[in-house]
Amino acid sequence: MLVWRSIASNALTLFIVLLIGAAMAVTMAQNMWRAPGPLAEALCLSVPRGATMQSVSDELAERGAVDRPALLRVGADYTDKADQLKAGNFLIPPRSSMESIVDLVTRGGASTCGSDINLRIGVADADIRVRELDPGTGEFADVLEVALGADLPAELSRLIEQGFARTRVTVAEGVTSWQIADSLRKAPFLSGSIDGVPDEGWLAPGSYDVPIGSDRARLLTRMREAQERILAEAWRARMDGLPLADAYEALILASIIEKETAVAEERPWVSSVFVNRLNQGMRLQTDPTVIYGLTNGEGVLGRGLRRSELTRATPYNTYVIPALPPTPIANPGRAAIQAALNPAETDFLFFVADGTGGHVFAETLAEHNINVQRWRRIEQQNQ
Numbered sequence: 001m002l003v004w005r006s007i008a009s010n011a012l013t014l015f016i017v018l019l020i021g022a023a024m025a026v027t028m029a030q031n032m033w034r035a036p037g038p039l040a041e042a043l044c045l046s047v048p049r050g051a052t053m054q055s056v057s058d059e060l061a062e063r064g065a066v067d068r069p070a071l072l073r074v075g076a077d078y079t080d081k082a083d084q085l086k087a088g089n090f091l092i093p094p095r096s097s098m099e100s101i102v103d104l105v106t107r108g109g110a111s112t113c114g115s116d117i118n119l120r121i122g123v124a125d126a127d128i129r130v131r132e133l134d135p136g137t138g139e140f141a142d143v144l145e146v147a148l149g150a151d152l153p154a155e156l157s158r159l160i161e162q163g164f165a166r167t168r169v170t171v172a173e174g175v176t177s178w179q180i181a182d183s184l185r186k187a188p189f190l191s192g193s194i195d196g197v198p199d200e201g202w203l204a205p206g207s208y209d210v211p212i213g214s215d216r217a218r219l220l221t222r223m224r225e226a227q228e229r230i231l232a233e234a235w236r237a238r239m240d241g242l243p244l245a246d247a248y249e250a251l252i253l254a255s256i257i258e259k260e261t262a263v264a265e266e267r268p269w270v271s272s273v274f275v276n277r278l279n280q281g282m283r284l285q286t287d288p289t290v291i292y293g294l295t296n297g298e299g300v301l302g303r304g305l306r307r308s309e310l311t312r313a314t315p316y317n318t319y320v321i322p323a324l325p326p327t328p329i330a331n332p333g334r335a336a337i338q339a340a341l342n343p344a345e346t347d348f349l350f351f352v353a354d355g356t357g358g359h360v361f362a363e364t365l366a367e368h369n370i371n372v373q374r375w376r377r378i379e380q381q382n383q
Contacts, residue, residue, distance in 0.1 A: 045060070045065075047088055114132070170206070231251055260359075280349075285318055288330075293325075350367075
């Protein structure tokens with residue numbers, strides 16, 4: 001009897017020891033799961049489609065991000081994340097725990113590192129620029145740049161086919177709706193068709209994140225909705241007494257301001273010239289509207305205006321018509337819209353280029369003629 005009691009007692013003791021050991025093992029595993037990892041510098045982990053937690057954990061071990069890949073797999077399985085692996089590029093910060101790494105690669109969303117593909121639509125041309133993030137510095141380095149419509153380099157085709165690079169469309173202020181639509185049709189990482197040309201002026205310039213395969217028409221809708229919000233907000237905060245019948249006329253004026261100057265601090269002054277002219281019943285006499293009447297917004301003119309073109313009567317020739325043109329002549333940015341609705345309070349009626357990229361302003365025609373002569377001398381010297 002005593003022997004059986006001794007055996008039972010020893011067995012119970014052993015069981016308790018095993019339980020304690022198991023509890024300690026679980027506690028140690030949890031601590032290692034949550035503890036800072038061995039990674040010394042940030043790295044960009046690329047997870048291709050079809051990857052498994054096994055392959056990902058092995059790569060992390062090879063690159064020094066984890067020292068117990070088996071424990072990472074056990075932890076992922078225990079937290080029900082083993083089958084939630086997402087394809088993409090993931091920035092793994094230094095000293096990341098296994099818990100945080102598994103969270104990063106199963107959470108999904110936009111890639112946080114790797115390649116950045118940016119379709120840039122400018123006034124004169126459009127191109128695609130590819131940059132690569134350096135995980136150590138957090139800075140992007142240019143990889144390649146290709147004109148839109150040219151043959152795609154194999155590297156760019158591979159990135160697009162891979163499917164999880166960050167892709168963006170960046171539209172400069174003053175680009176026309178035809179230029180935007182034409183560029184989007186040629187964008188190799190977008191899908192869907194575009195019917196016609198969107199209304200001029202109603203597409204907000206800016207940078208738009210668009211996942212690979214995004215619909216072109218939907219992106220145009222986003223641009224339209226953004227411009228509508230910007231215009232409505234600026235119209236509510238407009239200056240009193242403006243010679244503008246409605247917000248649409250403000251959009252027309254803003255597009256002219258956008259095309260006349262790229263100098264931010266000049267926009268309110270340029271706006272004041274046009275507002276003063278409208279208040280006095282003067283013609284706006286602005287070249288960009290004449291150019292739009294000739295090109296219909298389809299690219300740049302590429303030459304100077306002829307005298308016959310300045311005297312020809314068209315709906316957009318503000319040397320002839322005594323008012324605003326019938327539509328915007330480009331897509332203005334927020335700053336130009338705000339300048340149109342909140343011009344500087346000046347007596348200026350004229351401006352001309354000053355040779356530095358900006359303009360010089362005048363209240364009288366005599367003063368303006370002096371400024372014009374000075375500009376013509378600068379042009380001759382440059383030639």
